[in-house]
Structure formats: C-alpha cells, structure tokens
Amino acid sequence: MFQKNFSQVWDQLRAKKSSLTDFLENITIRNFRGITDLSVNIDFPVTVIAGANAAGKTTVLFGCACAYRIPNSKFSFSPATLFPNLSLNQNPEYSDTQNNTVFEYYYIHQKKRSSMRWAKSTAWSKSYMGQKSGAQPERMVYLRTLANLTSPSEVRSVLQIGQKGIYELSQVTSDLIAFAQRVLPHRYDELVEVKTKAKQLFYAKRSGSTPNQYSEFHMSAGERALLHISKEISQLNNALILIDEVEAGLHPYTQQQFMLELQRLSLRNNLQIVVTSHSPVILESVPVEGRIFLERTDDNVVVKPAYRDIIQKAFYGQSLEKLSILCEDDVAEHFLLGLLDVLNPKLGLVHNDIVVGRDTGKEQFGQHIEAIGKFQQLDSFIFVLDGDARPLDANLRVIGQKYGANIQPLFLPGAVPEEWAWRILDTHLQDYAALVGMQPVDLQRQMNAANQAFDNAADKPTAVVKNKFYNFCETIRTGHLDLIRKIAKRESERQQGEIKVFNDELETQIRSWQARK
Numbered sequence: 001m002f003q004k005n006f007s008q009v010w011d012q013l014r015a016k017k018s019s020l021t022d023f024l025e026n027i028t029i030r031n032f033r034g035i036t037d038l039s040v041n042i043d044f045p046v047t048v049i050a051g052a053n054a055a056g057k058t059t060v061l062f063g064c065a066c067a068y069r070i071p072n073s074k075f076s077f078s079p080a081t082l083f084p085n086l087s088l089n090q091n092p093e094y095s096d097t098q099n100n101t102v103f104e105y106y107y108i109h110q111k112k113r114s115s116m117r118w119a120k121s122t123a124w125s126k127s128y129m130g131q132k133s134g135a136q137p138e139r140m141v142y143l144r145t146l147a148n149l150t151s152p153s154e155v156r157s158v159l160q161i162g163q164k165g166i167y168e169l170s171q172v173t174s175d176l177i178a179f180a181q182r183v184l185p186h187r188y189d190e191l192v193e194v195k196t197k198a199k200q201l202f203y204a205k206r207s208g209s210t211p212n213q214y215s216e217f218h219m220s221a222g223e224r225a226l227l228h229i230s231k232e233i234s235q236l237n238n239a240l241i242l243i244d245e246v247e248a249g250l251h252p253y254t255q256q257q258f259m260l261e262l263q264r265l266s267l268r269n270n271l272q273i274v275v276t277s278h279s280p281v282i283l284e285s286v287p288v289e290g291r292i293f294l295e296r297t298d299d300n301v302v303v304k305p306a307y308r309d310i311i312q313k314a315f316y317g318q319s320l321e322k323l324s325i326l327c328e329d330d331v332a333e334h335f336l337l338g339l340l341d342v343l344n345p346k347l348g349l350v351h352n353d354i355v356v357g358r359d360t361g362k363e364q365f366g367q368h369i370e371a372i373g374k375f376q377q378l379d380s381f382i383f384v385l386d387g388d389a390r391p392l393d394a395n396l397r398v399i400g401q402k403y404g405a406n407i408q409p410l411f412l413p414g415a416v417p418e419e420w421a422w423r424i425l426d427t428h429l430q431d432y433a434a435l436v437g438m439q440p441v442d443l444q445r446q447m448n449a450a451n452q453a454f455d456n457a458a459d460k461p462t463a464v465v466k467n468k469f470y471n472f473c474e475t476i477r478t479g480h481l482d483l484i485r486k487i488a489k490r491e492s493e494r495q496q497g498e499i500k501v502f503n504d505e506l507e508t509q510i511r512s513w514q515a516r517k
Contacts, residue, residue, distance in 0.1 A: 009263045010287045013045045016267060020045070022139055022238055023272055026106040027063050031099055032083075035059065036300040044290035046263045046273045048246075048283055051294035052375070056301040057276040059083075060294070061143075061242050064274055066118060067105040068139040068240060077141060079103060080124045104129070109137040140239035144229060168195050172202075172231065179230040179265075183257045184223055191227075202227050221249035226258060238270045247279035259285035295371065304371065305364075323513045325356045326368065327384040327412075331466075333358040334481040335417045336384060336506075338488025343507060347514065354510070362389040365409075366399050373403030379516060382509050383407065388415040388462060410505055413498035416462045418469035418480075420498065421487050422447075435486060436478050446475055 017023070028039040033056065040049075040060055049057045065077040085096035101120040107113070115129045116136055128134020172191045181187060190205040194215075201216040202224075216224055225248065233241055241262075247255050259282060266273050277283065283291055293304040327333055333356050340354060360368065362385050372378050378400060385392065390411050400407025414420030425432050426447060433440040454468040473480040491499040 005260055006263075006285060009260065009267060010290075012267055013263060016270075017045055020108065020238075020270060020272075021111050022137070022270075023108040024064060024067050024105065024240060025108060026104075027060060027067065028102070028104040028106075029056075029059065029063055030102040030104075032101045032103075033059050034296070034299070034301070038294075038301045038303070040292060040294075040303055042272075042274065042292075044286060045266050045271070046259075046286055047275070047290050047292060048286050049274065049276045049292045049294065050278065050283055052296070055294040055296050057294055058145075058244055060292075061244055061274060061276050063103050064240065065141050065143045065242055066103060067107070067116070067137070068141050069136045070141055071138040077143065078124060079118050079120065107137055109139075140236055141242070142233055142236060142239055143242045144232070145244035166196065169193070170195060173234065175234040176227070176231050179234055179261055180227060183226055183230075183254060183261055193231075222251070222254060225249055226254075230261075233271070234265065236269060236271065239272075241266075241271050241273040243273070243275045245277065246275040247277050247282050252279075252281045255279055255281045256285055295374070304367075322352075322380070323354045323382065323510065324380055325354060325382045325384055326360065326365075327356065327358045328360060328362055328386055328389075329358050330481060331417050331484055332384060332386060332412060334485040335412060335488045338485040339492045339503060339506060341485075341489045342492040343503070343510065347507070347510060349510075362386065362392060365389075365392065365396060369396060369399045369407060370402075373400065373405060376403070378403055378405035378407065380513070382410065382506070382513075384410045384412065384506075386416045387411050387413060387420075408505075408509065410502065410509070413502055416466060417484060419462065419465040421484055422465060422469055424487055424491060431490070432487070435490070436476055436483070438476065443476070446472060450475070 023045075024042055026039060026041050028037070029035050030037050035056060038056065038060075049060055051057050062077075062082045063079075065082060066079050068076070070076045079101075085098065086094070087096065088094050098120050103118040105116045107115065114137055115131070116134070117127050117129055118124055119127065126136060170193050172193055177188060177191055180191065188204055188206055192203045192205075194201050194203055202219070203215045204213070204219070206212040206214075216227075219227075229243065233239070246258075250258060262273055262275075263286075265271060275282070294301055295304050325336055327336060336356050340351070340356070343349075344351060344354070365383060365385065369378065369383070372381055383396065389409075393409055393411075396409050397407050412420065414423070425443075429440050429444055429447075433443040436443065438446075450468050450472040453471070454464050457464045457467070459467075470480050473483055488499075492503055495503065
C-alpha cells in the first residue's frame with residue numbers, strides 16, 4: 001500500500017514542479033569545511049541528502065537556509081549565524097580559518113531564473129553575479145534539527161509559570177490534528193497548546209478503552225518531534241523546509257508515514273522540502289531523482305550518482321549477515337537466481353541470505369567497488385559482469401586491493417547471457433521444447449526464423465543477440481527473464497561446460513563468505 005501511495009504522490013509532484021513559482025535548483029560551496037568545490041543539484045520537490053558521517057550533509061542543508069531573505073522579518077539566516085567561527089586571540093593556531101569561502105545559489109524565483117553569492121573575506125557579503133539591480137530572493141525558510149526541538153528539560157519553566165497562572169491555552173488547528181492522526185499510532189480526542197511568550201508545549205487527551213491524558217513531558221521523543229514539526233510547517237505556503245536527521249526517534253513505519261505526509265503537504269502547499277538522513281526507509285520514501293548522496297574524499301566532498309538499491313541497502317541498514325551479488329541487468333539477475341535455486345539448498349541457505357542486485361553498467365563497477373570499499377563492506381559482495389567485460393578484470397582487482405580486499409570478479413558465460421542461452425537452446429533443443437510447452441520441430445522453426453530475421457542486422461553483435469532473444473521469447477509467448485532463469489537452473493543441474501566453471505567459481509566465493517560469517 002505504501003509503494004502505491006508513494007508512486008502516486010511522486011507522479012503528482014513531478015507534474016507540479018514545472019508550475020512552482022519558486023525553487024532552489026542548485027547550491028555550490030567552495031573552500032569550506034574541507035569542501036574544495038561541491039555543486040549540488042536539487043531536482044525533486046522533496047529531497048533526501050544522505051552520506052556517511054562528516055560527509056557534509058548538514059553543511060549543505062544549512063547552506064540552503066542562507067539562500068533566501070525571510071520576508072517581513074528582521075531575522076534571516078546567513079553563513080555568519082549558522083557557521084560561527086572559533087577565534088582564540090592568545091592561541092591563534094586553534095582558530096577556525098576560512099579562505100575565499102563561497103556559497104552560490106541558482107533559483108527559479110517568481111518564475112524567473114536568478115542567482116546569488118555569499119562570499120567571505122574579512123566578513124560575509126552578498127553579490128548577484130552580474131545581475132543589474134540584483135537582490136536576494138525572498139521566501140519563508142524553516143530550518144529545524146530534531147536535536148534542538150523543544151525538550152522537557154528546556155520547558156520546565158512552563159510548569160512554574162503555569163502554577164502562577166501566566167500562560168494561555170489555545171486549540172491546535174485541524175490540519176495539525178489530521179497530520180498527527182495519519183502519522184502517529186494514537187488517536188487524539190483533543191490537543192491543546194500551553195503557551196507563554198518564550199515557551200510552548202502540548203497537552204494531549206488520547207482516546208481508547210482507558211482514556212489517557214498527558215503533557216509533552218510524557219510524550220516520546222518521536223511523538224513530540226512530529227507534533228512540533230507538523231504544527232510549524234502545516235500552515236506555511238511556498239516555503240523552503242529544511243530538516244536535519246529527519247528520522248531521529250521515529251520507528252521505520254512512522255518514518256514512511258511521515259515522509260508520505262510531508263510529500264502530500266509539499267503538494268498541497270507548494271513546499272520545497274530538503275531533509276538529511278541515514279535511514280534506508282527515508283531514502284526509499286523519495287524517487288531516485290530525490291536522493292542526493294554525498295561522499296567525502298581527501299580534499300573535497302562530491303555528489304555520487306544515486307546508488308542502486310543493492311548498494312544503498314548495504315550502506316544504510318542491510319544486515320551484514322547477508323551476501324550481496326551485484327550484476328549488470330535484469331537478465332544477469334535472473335540467470336544468477338536460476339543458479340541459486342540449485343546452490344542455496346546445497347549450501348544450506350535460504351533465498352533471503354543472498355541479495356542479487358543489478359541495473360548498473362559495467363563501466364560503473366569500479367566506482368561501486370571504491371564506494372563499498374570506503375564502507376568496508378567488500379567482503380559481503382560478489383561482483384558479476386557479463387562476459388564482454390573481461391578486459392576490466394585486472395583494473396577491478398587493483399581497486400579492491402586499495403581497500404585490502406581480494407576482489408575476484410566473475411564473468412557470465414558468453415559475451416552476454418542471451419548469447420549463451422541461445423546456444424544452449426540450440427544444443428539441447430529436445431529438452432527445452434518440453435520446458436516451453438512446444439514440439440521440438442516447432443521450437444526449431446521459430447529459432448530458424450529468428451536467426452534469419454536478425455542475421456544481417458546492422459548493430460553490435462551483443463545488441464543483435466539480445467534483440468533476437470527478446471523477439472523470440474515474445475513469439476513463443478514466454479517471458480525472457482523467466483526463460484533465462486529456467487535455462488540457468490537446468491544447466492546448473494546438468495553441470496557441463498561453461499556453466500560448470502562459472503557455477504564452481506560462484507560456489508567457492510559463497511562458501512568463502514559463509515566461512516567469514
């Protein structure tokens with residue numbers, strides 16, 4: 001149900017983006033906090049920034065807060081207030097330094113393109129990058145870190161003031177109650193806010209077989225955080241919402257529901273929302289174009305392409321008890337699943353012990369090994385490429401050695417799995433005719449027709465054999481992925497030729513992983 005709801009709201013947000021009057025499209029940071037030159041594009045109305053600790057997530061988030069001047073307010077965020085410097089006159093060697101620091105912004109503002117720059121020399125100053133009569137765009141900005149949400153220790157004065165009668169009560173809005181009812185597992189009969197000039201807290205009356213009444217002092221951290229955030233942003237329109245560590249204190253189910261409601265709120269109120277997170281649940285709550293992955297290098301922070309699901313899960317919460325196999329595409333994935341149908345029972349494994357992931361080009365394997373190596377998880381990965389990627393073998397091994405890992409890439413039989421499968425069908429026609437529910441003579445006729453149709457095709461041989469295999473499967477009304485898996489399973493059981501060599505290599509690597517568990 002969640003996936004259906006998310007897909008629906010993602011499509012609506014994609015359609016809505018083109019009509020938004022204001023949108024922060026890019027922030028570029030130079031010479032700051034170990035960042036030499038970082039350019040972050042924001043492509044989706046609700047964006048999650050992820051990365052390891054100290055990767056620069058909060059720096060980017062706080063930098064976004066400095067993009068706008070808050071209308072009708074004496075206060076606006078600036079680098080000077082959000083990034084204060086330590087300066088020790090008597091020990092200058094222990095003082096923060098900033099040399100030629102720059103924050104640049106590119107926007108859609110009031111449906112027009114705009115840009116602005118903060119730069120630091122002796123003090124922070126603004127410029128408008130060549131625009132005549134430039135001015136900082138105005139927009140409401142909401143910045144919140146869950147760590148600094150009002151906590152009971154900070155509001156004990158409310159109790160004292162309350163006893164003296166210096167307070168006021170106010171009913172919360174219906175929007176807040178509706179938001180809370182959808183996200184939290186509670187049903188509130190009443191939510192009241194107790195306010196002084198400086199502090200406020202919630203008082204709840206909760207429904208149930210045993211009615212429950214309690215103040216914010218008795219709320220969980222997650223309940224308190226959600227109520228405060230929803231109260232503060234539910235009435236905003238066309239605002240930039242920035243939340244650091246959005247998952248803090250929230251159960252995974254609540255994280256999903258909260259992200260769904262944030263995106264619905266973004267849709268209704270024209271909000272642009274950017275959050276930071278380490279949670280795989282939060283990451284999967286936005287589409288790929290809404291995910292920004294930051295990675296720290298020796299002298300910079302870079303934006304990595306949105307990791308494929310298998311790598312993302314390894315980085316953000318997959319159990320280390322699982323083995324991950326990374327391959328190129330869905331055909332390779334189903335080939336491997338066919339082999340595992342035979343290998344898993346033999347090795348005493350269940351299907352959940354090994355995760356097969358794909359949809360990554362062979363040229364990207366080096367980058368993935370680098371990233372996985374930095375997270376020290378190469379021992380939990382097997383890398384499988386198509387046969388035409390064998391020239392990459394030595395380079396991939398060298399990359400693994402940088403991280404103390406003995407990477408042994410495996411290469412599927414044939415140039416591509418479809419080419420191998422086509423040869424197997426031709427060699428064992430009698431066997432596979434029965435498997436696909438055809439007479440051998442009919443299967444042979446269809447294969448001959450496919451060969452004739454594609455023999456003179458002007459394309460790379462691998463592209464030709466792939467298209468021939470897909471076309472053939474459509475003709476005999478068999479799913480190509482299902483057929484690849486069945487062929488791989490049958491040939492794994494047969495244990496002859498190329499498949500035996502590959503199968504033995506795969507089994508060796510799986511047994512090696514089992515021995516390390």
